[in-house]
Amino acid sequence: MTVKKTGRAFAALALATTLGLAGCAGSDDAGTDDQTSNGGDGPSTTLTVWVDAERVAALQGAADAYTEKTGVAIDLVGKDTADIKDDFIQQVPTGEGPDVAMGAHDWLGELSTNGVVAPLELGDSAGDYLEVAIDASTYDGNVYMLPYAVENIAVLRNAELVPEAAASFDDMIEAGQAAGLDQPFVVEQGAEGNPYHLYPFQTAFGAPVFGTTDAGYDATDLQIGNAGGEEFAAWLAEQGKNGTRVFNTDIDGDIAKQAFLDGTAAFWLTGPWNVGTAVDAGIDVAIDPVPSPTDDVASPFAGVKGFFLSSESENKVAATDFLVNFLGTEDAQLSLFETGNVLPALSAAADAASSDEIIAGFAEVGADAVPMPAIPEMGSVWEFWGVAQAEIINGADPTERWQKLAADVQGAIG
Numbered sequence: 001m002t003v004k005k006t007g008r009a010f011a012a013l014a015l016a017t018t019l020g021l022a023g024c025a026g027s028d029d030a031g032t033d034d035q036t037s038n039g040g041d042g043p044s045t046t047l048t049v050w051v052d053a054e055r056v057a058a059l060q061g062a063a064d065a066y067t068e069k070t071g072v073a074i075d076l077v078g079k080d081t082a083d084i085k086d087d088f089i090q091q092v093p094t095g096e097g098p099d100v101a102m103g104a105h106d107w108l109g110e111l112s113t114n115g116v117v118a119p120l121e122l123g124d125s126a127g128d129y130l131e132v133a134i135d136a137s138t139y140d141g142n143v144y145m146l147p148y149a150v151e152n153i154a155v156l157r158n159a160e161l162v163p164e165a166a167a168s169f170d171d172m173i174e175a176g177q178a179a180g181l182d183q184p185f186v187v188e189q190g191a192e193g194n195p196y197h198l199y200p201f202q203t204a205f206g207a208p209v210f211g212t213t214d215a216g217y218d219a220t221d222l223q224i225g226n227a228g229g230e231e232f233a234a235w236l237a238e239q240g241k242n243g244t245r246v247f248n249t250d251i252d253g254d255i256a257k258q259a260f261l262d263g264t265a266a267f268w269l270t271g272p273w274n275v276g277t278a279v280d281a282g283i284d285v286a287i288d289p290v291p292s293p294t295d296d297v298a299s300p301f302a303g304v305k306g307f308f309l310s311s312e313s314e315n316k317v318a319a320t321d322f323l324v325n326f327l328g329t330e331d332a333q334l335s336l337f338e339t340g341n342v343l344p345a346l347s348a349a350a351d352a353a354s355s356d357e358i359i360a361g362f363a364e365v366g367a368d369a370v371p372m373p374a375i376p377e378m379g380s381v382w383e384f385w386g387v388a389q390a391e392i393i394n395g396a397d398p399t400e401r402w403q404k405l406a407a408d409v410q411g412a413i414g
Contacts, residue, residue, distance in 0.1 A: 045071075045072045045073070045315060045318060046072070046073040046074070046075050047072060047073070047074050047075065047099045047100065047315055047318055047319055047322060048075045048077060048098040048099050048100075049063070049074060049075065049076050049077065049098055049099065049100040049101070049102075049307075049322075050077050050079050050084055050087075050088070050098045050100070050101040050102060051076055051077070051078060051079070051101075051102040052078070052079070052081045052084075052102055053078030053079060053080065053081075054078075054339060054340075055078075055102070055336060055339050055340070056076050056078040057339070058335045058336050058338065058339040059076055059327070059332070059335070059336070060076065061331070061332070061335060062322075062326045062327055062329070062331070062332040062335070063076055063326075065326060066321075066322050066326045070318070070321070072315075072318050072322075074322065077098065081102075084101055084102065084103055085103055085107050085110070085111075088101045088103070088111070088116060088308070088310075089110070089111065089114050089116055092116040092310050092311065092312050093114075093115075093116065093312065095312055097116070097310055097312065098310060098313075099309070099310055099313040099314075099315055099316075099318075099319045100307050100308065100309060100310065100313075100319050100322070100323065101307065101308050101310070102305070102306070102307055102308075103145075103305070103306070103307075103308055104303060104304070104305055104306075105136040105137055105145055105147070105303065105304040105305070105306065105371065105372070105374055106303065106372050106373075106374045106378075107308075107374070108137075108139040108144055108145065108374035109139065109374045109375045109376040109378065110376065111144070111308060112139055112140065112144065113376055115311055116310065116311055116312070117144050117308045117309060117310065117311055118144075118309045118310065118311040118313070118316060119142040119143060119144055119309075120143050120144060120145070120146060120309055120320060120323065120324070121143070121320070122134075122143055122146075122324060122328075125324060125328060126143065128328075128346060128347055128348070129147055129345050129346055129347060130147075130150055130343075130345055130346075130347055130350060130366070132150060132302045132304070132366065132367075132369055132370070132371060133147035133150050133304050133306075133345035134147070135216075135370075135371050136150075136302060136303075136304035136371035136372070136374070137304060137306055138215075138216055139216060139374060139375075140215055140216065141214065141215035141216070144308060144309075145304070145306035145307065145308055146306050146307045146323040146324065146327055146328055147304050147305070147306040147345035147346075148305055148306050148307065148327065148332075148333055148336050148344065148345050148346075149304065149305040149306075149333075149336065149337070149340060149342040149343060149344060149345055150302055150303075150304050150305075150342070150343045150344075150345050150350075150366055150369075151271060151272060151302065151303045151304075151305070151342050151343070151362075152271070152300045152301065152302045152303070152362065152365055152366045152369040153196075153197060153200070153269060153270055153271045153290070153300045153301075153365075154269075154270075154271075154287050154288065154289065154290065154300070154361060154362050154365040155172075155267050155268065155269050155287070155288040155289070155290055155291065156260065156267070156268040156269075156270060156274070156275065156278060156285055156286075156287065156288075157266060157267055157285070157286045157287075157288050158260065158263065158265075158266045158267075158283055158284065158285070159284040159285070159286040160283070160284045161176075161179045161181070161263065161266040162175045162176060162179055162266045162267070165286070165288040165289070166267070166288065166291040167291070168291050168292060168293070169201070169291045169292060169293040169298075170293070171291065172184065172185055172267055172291045173185060173244070173246065175266070176265070176266045176267060179266055181264060181265065181266055182264075183259060183264060183265050184265060184266050184267055185246060185265060185266070185267040185268075185269070186251060186255075186256040186259045186260060186265040186267070186268050186269075187247070187251070187256060187268070187269040187270075188251060188252055188253040188255075188256045188270070189247060189248065189249045189250075189251055189252070189389075189390065189393065190249060190251075190252045190253075190390075191249055191390060192386045192387050192390055193249065193385070193386030193387060193388070193389040193390035193393070194386060194389075195382075195385040195386045195389055196301060196372075197269055197270075198236070198247075198389060199299075199300060199301050200269075200290040200292075200298035200299055200300040201232065201235070201236075201290070201292075201293055201298055202229070202232045203296075203297075203298060203299040203300075203370070204232075204292040204293055204294045204296050204297065204298040204299075205228040205229070205231045205232035205235065205293075205294060205296075206226070206228035206231075206296065207223060207224060207226055207228035207229035207231070207232050208223045208224075208370070209222070209223060209224050209373060209378070209381055210222060210223055210224075210373055210375070210377075210378075211223050216374075216375070217373045217374075217375050217378075219375050219376075219377040219413060222406070222409060222410055222413065224381065224385075224405070224406055224409060225402070225403065225405070225406025225407075225409075225410070229402055229406065230398070230399055230402050230403070232402075233392055233398035233399065233401065233402035234398045234399065235293055236389060236392050236393060236398065237392050237393070237395075237396075237398040239393075240392065240393035240394065240395065241393060241394050241395050242395050247393045248393070249390045249393055249394060256268060256270070257270075257274060257277065260278060260283070261277070261278065261281045261283070263283075267288075269290065272341065272342060272343075272358070272359075272362055275287075275358055276341075279358075285358065286357075286361065287357070287358055287360075287361020287362055287364075287365070288361070288365075289364065289365050289368070290365065297368050298368075299368045299369055299370050300365065300368075300369050300370075301369065301370065301371070301372040302366060302369035302370060302371050302372065303372055304345060304371065305342070305345075306345065307323055307327060309323065328346065329346075330346060330348045330349045330352065333345065333346045333349035334349050334352060334353065337349065337353050341359070343359055343362055343363050343366060350363060377413045380409050380412035380413050381409050383408075383409075383412065384405050384408040384409055384412070385405065385409075388401055388402065388404070388405035388408075
């Protein structure tokens with residue numbers, strides 16, 4: 001197998017020439033002859049695409065359209081999402097992996113470190129996507145993923161109990177108490193904490209995990225231990241065991257869900273994956289922004305899903321064409337949306353999907369979301385972050401414990 005890096009100029013050529021370049025088996029170079037068929041006996045080139053098994057049907061239309069237009073066959077291989085990343089890392093270097101694989105943006109650090117993904121040149125079409133989707137798909141200054149969905153948390157509100165959205169965190173608690181609830185708001189924590197769900201509140205204090213540059217997150221600029229971080233820690237302690245008790249490590253995901261379903265909590269900070277359960281329970285669900293404890297916006301993490309191009313693909317031009325010009329269409333992205341009910345990454349598809357009030361609510365919150373860091377150093381943050389927050393909620397000195405968190409993470413990153 002010939003191994004070549006896909007350069008920006010060459011990938012731009014793939015965008016400019018959408019026909020006739022697809023049949024490039026065994027080479028990254030675009031020939032001038034028609035190489036997409038073998039005398040009418042069927043396609044001579046096949047792109048292998050690994051996808052979540054539940055989304056094969058949603059992608060079949062785009063695959064068939066591509067084959068009809070170019071003569072290149074698309075082999076959609078349904079896989080368990082839990083296996084895709086590790087199998088991709090293991091098989092790509094052997095030449096046995098796929099040309100394209102579906103996955104999540106926070107895999108990028110690991111995929112890039114292992115050298116199994118190639119950059120994508122989106123050209124002007126990058127402007128057709130939600131900004132957070134492109135930001136999440138970018139690693140070390142290069143776009144490595146064709147995004148198709150954006151997912152973030154928001155506040156689910158029981159509109160029957162509380163008819164209006166809260167203007168602030170304190171307003172949310174007061175509104176729930178006015179409705180006669182002892183526990184107005186729930187968010188899953190657990191014994192080891194859950195910093196993913198608490199991150200919107202941390203950002204409201206001006207304490208992101210890392211700083212950023214034009215190339216993305218900067219691992220050399222650890223921000224979690226700044227003054228805003230310590231202010232957040234103090235506020236977290238005030239909402240914990242020795243304060244208001246709004247945050248409770250005894251509340252895990254199942255307990256938080258049941259409290260909302262039972263109507264003992266009017267507000268639930270969670271993701272779109274839990275909306276169906278609440279609606280099926282007959283709750284009048286509204287989607288609200290995360291109410292901020294400060295004057296600044298509470299920005300949650302955004303998780304973006306998309307498609308990666310294998311660095312070892314012998315058909316990079318065809319694969320890029322399929323990704324950009326077929327999976328990057330409104331029809332394809334809406335088809336994926338109908339399967340997963342997650343906001344599309346393509347702006348036109350996102351606008352269409354937002355005719356649904358629930359999707360529109362998550363989209364509104366997502367406009368303030370920030371990509372979850374995909375850099376390898378983020379693993380060191382997760383290792384210490386949740387435990388520190390849980391200890392602060394349970395009464396540890398917030399300043400000392402937060403400073404220790406920052407020191408632990410910095411030590412692990414080196």
